[in-house]
Amino acid sequence: MPKRSSVLEVGITGGIGAGKSVVCEIFKSLGIPIYDADSxxxxxxxxxxxxxxxxxxxxxxxxxxxxxxxxxxxxxxxxxxxxxxxxxxxxxxxxxxxxxxxxxxxxHQAAPYVLKEAALLIEAGSYRRLDFLITVNAPEDLRIERIKARDPQRSMEQIAAIIKKQLSEEERQEIADFVIDNSGTRLLIPQVVKLHRFFCEKGKR
Known part of the structure; x- marks a missing residue:
């Protein structure tokens, strides 16, 4: 389908508890507009x-x-x-x-690029209309611990049901152009800054 705008459009996704929101906050601090599709x-x-x-x-x-x-x-x-x-x-x-x-x-046509954040960006198929796609990656056990800390009202059965409905990390990585590692073994900010510079350069063309 034809591109709708002249601004570079980047999608960011990841399984529940992967840390999309944290990553988006870093992009936001760099002055990049964020569209939170879920909200x-x-x-x-x-x-x-x-x-x-x-x-x-x-x-x-x-x-x-x-x-x-x-x-x-x-x-x-x-x-x-x-x-x-x-x-x-x-x-x-x-x-x-x-x-x-x-x-x-x-x-937001004047921005270097824009970010669209959504948990089901791939499942909904809307990633195909974007220029690039990022997935935020973290091990499932770590994701579960984050969800339990963030949403104590959710039962393990509910958490497992949500994860089951989403794509696996491997499936997301096969489709995504870039992977941000949020397992805690690598610093987030350098990963985001590297992508930010890449997208800013691409957005100028």
């Missing part, structure tokens, strides 16, 4: 009128509370163990997030 999708689910209407049509009135707030508990129960329902939700959300991202990119 924006949550915002759009509860605030975009077109998407809200589609959710009500697809999942019924219970998708929203009487105060017209997104019923996240109901929706999670509907889709978490039901692949067909999850596919319906993704078919509604992913295109809208894509449109929102395109609008955001238009506002």
């Amino acid at each position: 924006r999708s949550k915002w759009l689910l509860g605030n975009d009128e077109k998407l809200k209407h589609q959710l009500k049509e697809t999942f019924g009135a219970k998708a929203f509370t009487p105060d017209d707030l997104l019923n996240r508990i109901f929706l999670a129960e509907e889709v978490f163990h039901n692949p067909q329902q999850l596919e319906k939700l993704n078919r509604l959300v992913h295109p809208r997030v894509g449109e929102d991202y395109e609008d955001w990119v238009k506002q």
Whole structure:
């Protein structure tokens, strides 16, 4: 598909607990705009009128509370163990997030490059529209420890179910152009700075 903008677009992904957000904070400190697709999708689910209407049509009135707030508990129960329902939700959300991202990119044409952060960037297929893809890598046992520390409300069963739904580290690395090692054995900042310089140079062309 044709490229939408003149600015260099870089994707960053990784399994839950890999440390995407930490890496993005380093890029952000270097002045690079970050589009957090996961946060924006949550915002759009509860605030975009077109998407809200589609959710009500697809999942019924219970998708929203009487105060017209997104019923996240109901929706999670509907889709978490039901692949067909999850596919319906993704078919509604992913295109809208894509449109929102395109609008955001238009506002950052002067940047050296932009970063799109998303846990399911590869699974959703949206990485194909980007110039480069980074994956943040960490061993599964370390990722689990990070998740437990960050989200103590999650059970091991929930954590295992989330990891199972995502691609393996090996699958991500086969597709990604660059791998950032966040296992704790290498410093993060030098890895990010090296990529930053590369992308800045590519963005000038």
